[in-house]
Amino acid sequence: MKPKEYIPPKIWKWETDHGGPFSKTNRPTAGSLFEAELPIGKHPLQLYSKGTPNGIKVTVLLEELLAAGHSDAEYDAWSIDINNQEQFSSGFVDVNPNSKIPALVDYTTSKPTRIFESGAILLYLAEKHNAFMPADPSGRPEMLSWLMWQMGSAPYLGGGFGHFYNYAPVKIEYAIDRFTMEVKRQLDVLDKKFARSEFICGHEYTIADIAIWPWYGGTVLGWQYGAKHFLECESYQNLTRWAKQLYEREPVKRGRMVNRSRGPEKYTVHERHSANDFEGKTPEPI
Numbered sequence: 001m002k003p004k005e006y007i008p009p010k011i012w013k014w015e016t017d018h019g020g021p022f023s024k025t026n027r028p029t030a031g032s033l034f035e036a037e038l039p040i041g042k043h044p045l046q047l048y049s050k051g052t053p054n055g056i057k058v059t060v061l062l063e064e065l066l067a068a069g070h071s072d073a074e075y076d077a078w079s080i081d082i083n084n085q086e087q088f089s090s091g092f093v094d095v096n097p098n099s100k101i102p103a104l105v106d107y108t109t110s111k112p113t114r115i116f117e118s119g120a121i122l123l124y125l126a127e128k129h130n131a132f133m134p135a136d137p138s139g140r141p142e143m144l145s146w147l148m149w150q151m152g153s154a155p156y157l158g159g160g161f162g163h164f165y166n167y168a169p170v171k172i173e174y175a176i177d178r179f180t181m182e183v184k185r186q187l188d189v190l191d192k193k194f195a196r197s198e199f200i201c202g203h204e205y206t207i208a209d210i211a212i213w214p215w216y217g218g219t220v221l222g223w224q225y226g227a228k229h230f231l232e233c234e235s236y237q238n239l240t241r242w243a244k245q246l247y248e249r250e251p252v253k254r255g256r257m258v259n260r261s262r263g264p265e266k267y268t269v270h271e272r273h274s275a276n277d278f279e280g281k282t283p284e285p286i
């Protein structure tokens with residue numbers, strides 16, 4: 001049966017319940033909804049996040065920095081319950097006026113520095129520590145291109161495909177077709193790149209890999225939207241090779257556990273305040 005056609009009214013009006021799991025969270029206005037301070041821990045970096053793909057990017061990089069010996073990358077990772085509107089507290093909005101995780105505050109600067117947008121946070125941390133960037137500056141444009149590619153492309157995978165395939169209260173063929181087409185094209189872009197190159201920028205592992213992995217690696221490993229077979233992810237063999245190769249890294253495994261809110265307790269480090277928080281925990285196997 002075809003869904004009833006929607007004729008848009010002259011002016012759109014916000015119904016507080018449009019249906020779907022995010023109907024109580026999403027709103028057409030910005031700004032804080034209530035007064036509350038953010039907690040501050042003892043480390044130089046304070047991360048306010050959740051274990052979604054955008055959050056995982058940052059915790060993977062922080063764990064990579066610590067594993068590489070950058071002890072000033074020690075961080076507290078606080079959990080922001082985005083299903084319970086904690087992203088709309090006055091304290092969070094001061095750090096990110098866009099009310100989305102992840103958001104970071106660096107207390108090592110003369111005045112605390114706030115950073116929001118996961119791509120900006122990756123670049124800030126990589127530049128600050130001069131790590132996970134191409135050793136030769138001539139490689140920087142390629143790395144920035146893939147980092148920006150990820151930031152521009154993933155909303156089609158998450159907000160487009162993931163939303164209409166997995167979350168929308170009605171299955172709309174037109175929307176699923178449109179975003180499936182685009183996501184398969186993106187997966188093919190990556191698969192063709194990884195046929196020629198170990199990492200996204202060649203032989204060096206950079207923040208561009210770290211940005212792409214939770215979204216596109218997570219999709220081909222079957223962690224996103226239950227869509228592995230629908231998208232025929234088995235056919236993207238080069239992308240799958242790269243996704244598995246990254247998940248062999250201990251810091252990647254650890255980063256994926258931090259602030260995680262779904263799945264068994266043993267795979268989850270709800271908040272991370274020191275390396276001890278991983279004790280008794282185990283990464284989810286592929």
Ligand SMILES: N[C@@H](CCC(=O)N[C@@H](CS)C(=O)NCC(=O)O)C(=O)O
Pocket residue numbers: 025026052053054055082087099100101102116117118119
């Ligand atoms: N472009 C942003 C997107 C961040 C984003 O969409 N975060 C989601 C979780 S993955 C969020 O906080 N959603 C809560 C909301 O929309 O209210 C980034 O990369 O940091």
